[in-house]
Amino acid sequence: MTSGNNYFDDMRIKPEVVDPPKVDDLMEISENVNEHAQHTPKPNLTVASSVRELLECPVCLSAMYPPIHQCSNGHTICSVCKPRVHNRCPTCRHELGNIRCLALEKVAASLELPCKYHTLGCSGIYPYYCKLKHESQCTFRPYNCPYAGSECTVVGDIPFLVNHLKDDHKVDMHNGSTFNHRYVKSNPHEVENATWMLTVFSCFGQYFCLHFEAFQLGMAPVYIAFLRFMGDDTEAKNYSYSLEVGANGRKMIWQGVPRSIRDGHRKVRDSYDGLVIQRNMALFFSGGDRKELKLRVTGRIWKEQ
Numbered sequence: 342m343t344s345g346n347n348y349f350d351d352m353r354i355k356p357e358v359v360d361p362p363k364v365d366d367l368m369e370i371s372e373n374v375n376e377h378a379q380h381t382p383k384p385n386l387t388v389a390s391s392v393r394e395l396l397e398c399p400v401c402l403s404a405m406y407p408p409i410h411q412c413s414n415g416h417t418i419c420s421v422c423k424p425r426v427h428n429r430c431p432t433c434r435h436e437l438g439n440i441r442c443l444a445l446e447k448v449a450a451s452l453e454l455p456c457k458y459h460t461l462g463c464s465g466i467y468p469y470y471c472k473l474k475h476e477s478q479c480t481f482r483p484y485n486c487p488y489a490g491s492e493c494t495v496v497g498d499i500p501f502l503v504n505h506l507k508d509d510h511k512v513d514m515h516n517g518s519t520f521n522h523r524y525v526k527s528n529p530h531e532v533e534n535a536t537w538m539l540t541v542f543s544c545f546g547q548y549f550c551l552h553f554e555a556f557q558l559g560m561a562p563v564y565i566a567f568l569r570f571m572g573d574d575t576e577a578k579n580y581s582y583s584l585e586v587g588a589n590g591r592k593m594i595w596q597g598v599p600r601s602i603r604d605g606h607r608k609v610r611d612s613y614d615g616l617v618i619q620r621n622m623a624l625f626f627s628g629g630d631r632k633e634l635k636l637r638v639t640g641r642i643w644k645e646q
């Protein structure tokens with residue numbers, strides 16, 4: 342569905358969203374344990390996988406990172422789970438105490454493992470203690486669905502997500518780098534929950550998400566429009582965009598750099614990185630009797646040289 346004159350887009354109201362947990366939130370791992378890793382001969386694969394099993398926490402089944410703890414019988418547990426088991430070893434029920442398992446920590450340092458996104462194209466092999474950090478920034482890691490307004494947990498690469506937005510969220514898709522949108526809402530006083538709107542633009546061989554949202558800023562309802570780039574931040578920086586809203590001879594203009602969809606829509610919104618319109622101003626721009634929100638937002642995306 343491409344159209345340049347689809348001026349009236351119904352706004353929909355959906356419950357407040359909670360952003361899905363992001364890979365970026367993973368803890369940073371110190372790398373100093375690892376200075377000799379590059380001299381280690383390639384580990385035998387069977388040995389490596391049995392060591393990997395040893396490094397799996399028996400409680401949360403995640404890979405353990407220093408400090409790795411053990412009970413007096415030698416059962417290991419990760420540092421996240423240790424405070425949760427009330428000082429009892431989950432395997433033998435003995436008191437856990439405060440014993441580090443340095444031997445296992447050192448064995449881990451000799452491991453080299455493929456990035457967990459190798460099936461998505463990453464060919465990197467990383468020392469155990471660098472792997473997490475790499476994976477939290479790996480350019481092959483999947484993106485979260487950029488759709489706001491539902492707790493969508495779909496992840497994938499950009500072409501996959503574009504189809505997902507089109508097919509599953511019924512998002513409007515537009516070709517071209519300029520746009521002229523009208524946001525209409527009959528009762529602008531209901532802003533308690535997020536009122537939002539997403540349109541996807543395709544230009545320069547890339548995809549951009551135009552968000553329009555209403556939210557409470559302290560006591561005051563405000564509107565924000567901003568653009569997100571469907572790709573990584575380093576590429577997003579190659580583009581700029583402008584947004585304009587106005588009426589009656591007044592207008593507000595915003596010029597910005599699209600944010601990567603790696604940044605959640607709420608994070609962008611809460612940093613006001615977009616065209617922010619106070620409600621009074623929005624109603625003034627809407628004209629009429631202030632009973633209806635009728636904002637015409639025009640904009641343009643361009644590539645920086």
Ligand SMILES: [Zn+2]
Pocket residue numbers: 398399400401402403418419420421422423
């Ligand atoms: Zn654990």
Ligand SMILES: [Zn+2]
Pocket residue numbers: 412413414415416430431432433434435
């Ligand atoms: Zn034990």
Ligand SMILES: [Zn+2]
Pocket residue numbers: 456457458459463464465475476479480481
């Ligand atoms: Zn990777």
Ligand SMILES: [Zn+2]
Pocket residue numbers: 486487488493494495505509510
């Ligand atoms: Zn989705």
